[in-house]
Amino acid sequence: MNQYTERIYNGLIKENPSMVMILGMCPTLATTTTVINGVGMGLSTTVVLVLANVVISLLRKVIPDEVRIPAFIVVIASLVTVVDFLMQGYFPALSQSLGVYIPLIVVNCIILGRAEAFASKNSVGLSFFDGLGMGLGFTFALAILGSIRELIGSGTWAGMQVMPKAYVPISIFVLQPGAFFALGCMIAVMTAIMSRKKKTKTAEQDCNPADCAGCASSAHCGKRIFEETAKAGLKEDGGDKA
Amino acid sequence: MNENIHVSSSPHIRSKVTTSSIMFLVIIALLPATIFGIYNFGIRALVHVFVTVAASVLTEYVFEKGMKRPITIKDGSAALTGLLLALNLPSTAPWWIGLIGGVFAILVVKQLFGGLGQNFMNPALGARCFLLISFTSIMTNFPQIGNSSATPLAALKAGEAVNTRDMLLGFTSGTIGETSAIALLIGAIILLWFGVIDIVIPGLYILTFVIFISLFGGHGFDPYFITAHLCGGGLMLGAWFMATDYVTSPITPKGKIIFGILLGILTGLFRLFGSAAEGVSYAIIIGNVIVPIIDKYTIPRAFGKKKEKKGGAKS
Known part of the structure; x- marks a missing residue:
């Protein structure tokens, strides 16, 4: 697997922002009442994420380290404003139903997180694919969540009637508690699949030192930190506090 | 080794009371209300009781079998949850509710929170609120008893007169098990007699509620108004059978007092100022969620230990 497709796989499955890293929960829970809203939210975040990663990666040698967070925010906020206006112009209905959550993409921690953890340290090409992978992973999770909630909560999918007429929608699923139920189940399924996968691999294959040295995200990879603390004879939680 | 100096860790004294004997007693105590509910609402009520109990017990069995955990359906807790939930349903609801x-x-x-003893809110009430939010029209559509299909509380809220004698006996509209205050009180006496529940939580709950509605109800200390509120809705069922759930009520003596008062105030608030006529379920659920905090701050001082000084140096 070359490193570009590896970025996409990483964002979609391995470090899926919604289901593995549990980031960006506010839009995930709030906007997924229908599958269209979920996908709309996911795609607009993807656009911002890709552009922000590219711009920040381009500027990574210009931005002084001390003020990097405000600088990232300025870049992200400008891009969000552009996307917001574009959506108001071209998709007024979607823009209206997503409402305040479009401007709120500015404070989505996935975008700032990728800027800080990846784009500010890596080349433009890699950052582009990282943003794309993360954005698609986010869209993927939001689409599933939106589908579950819309199917159970209103008996439709993308506005089309799916369930038979006799079906009484369980309307709690389009309300706030339903978002938590559905997301909890998704995370549980995802964790079950991931842990089953891990069992088939040996520990060395999973992360060997040579790979870690060449790995682009080695600086913030949880596994490597765990390995090092294990070597030093520390427990995981003790290491975190230190 | 000499038998007399046998050393073991606590507990040293064991009671004969088991989980299943307590659950069995509570089910017995609920029988008067259940039987009255079936008499009052007919065969549909019986179907609801059967379906809900069966669904609860089967779910517990299937989940524990699937997760390879010990099967606990014999302790009766799932059956009790099912029965309590059935008593909280209107008899007009379709069977799949x-x-x-x-x-x-x-x-x-x-089960998702770890099974019996780990649940953070009363399962029957959690399910009732889930159904109430999901199927509002079904869950608030009550059968016609006498000449009115409105529950006494809804009628009271609308300013209509209610018959408090019928409410006390239970010949009114409402969910299957909540209408008869007398039947529920018989059950409460059974529970108190056998020491299954403590008077503190339900007693303070009802007392606080009476004070609250006397102060803010706009009728002063009016026996008619207060009787109607006490016998109407789920107050009796909730106070005696749900607020006293061991798992979801505080274990400290002070905590029990706080819990009872809190429930009384919340129920009064929801009934008088909320948009719906009823508020017992939500009050108890909110109380359940706060219980860990109450328990944390009301831990009694251990014998012989001195009170920690505020701001005292640790070293």
């Missing part, structure tokens, strides 16, 4: 409610109560509220 009880099925969904039973599965939700056991699967989501109880």
Whole structure:
């Protein structure tokens, strides 16, 4: 697997922002009442994420380290404003139903997180694919969540009637508690699949030192930190506090 | 080795009371209300009780079998949850309401949090609120008893006169098990007699509620108004059978007092100032969620230990 497709796989499955890293929960829970809203939210975040990663990666040698967070925010906020206006112009209905959550993409921690953890340290090409992978992973999770909630909560999918007429929608699923139920189940399924996968691999294959040295995200990879603390004879939680 | 100096860790004294004997007693105590509910609402009520209990017990069995945990359906806790939930359903609801409610109560509220003793809210009430939010029109559509299909509380809220004698006996509209205050009180006396429940939580709950509605109800200390509020809705069922749930009520003596007062105030608030006529379920659920905090701050001082000084140096 070359490193570009590896970025996409990483964002979609391995470090899926919604289901593995549990980031960006506010839009995930709030906007997924229908599958269209979920996908709309996911795609607009993807656009911002890709552009922000590219711009920040381009500027990574210009931005002084001390003020990097405000600088990232300025870049992200400008891009969000552009996307917001574009959506108001071209998709007024979607823009209206997503409402305040479009401007709120500015404070989505996935975008700032990728800027800080990846784009500010890596080349433009890699950052582009990282943003794309993360954005698609986010869209993927939001689409599933939106589908579950819309199917159970209103008996439709993308506005089309799916369930038979006799079906009484369980309307709690389009309300706030339903978002938590559905997301909890998704995370549980995802964790079950991931842990089953891990069992088939040996520990060395999973992360060997040579790979870690060449790995682009080695600086913030949880596994490597765990390995090092294990070597030093520390427990995981003790290491975190230190 | 000499038998007399045998050393073991606590507990040294064991009671004969078991989980299943307590659950069995509570089910017995609920029988008067259940039987009256079936008499009052007919065969549909019996169907609801059957479906909901079966759904709860089956869900527990299937989940524990699937997760390879010890099967605990024999302790009666799942059957009790099912019965309590059935008593909280209107008899006009379709039969699958009880099925969904039973599965939700056991699967989501109880088993996902670790089974009996780990659930953070009363499973039956959690399921009732789930159903109430999901199927509002079904859950608030009550059968016609006498000449009115409105529950006494809804009539009271609308300013209509209610018959408090019928409410006390239970010949009114409402959910299957909540209408007869007398039947529920008989059950409460059974529980108190056998020491299954403590008077503190339900007593303070009802007392606080009476004070609250006397102060803010706009009728002063009016026996008619207060009797109507006491016998109407789920107050009796909730106070005696749900607020006293061991798992979801505080274990400290001070905590029990706080819990009872809190429930009384919340119920009064919801009934008088809320948009719906009833508020017992939500009050108890909110109380359940606050219980860990109450328990944390009301831990009694251990014998011989001095009170920690505020701001005292640790070293």
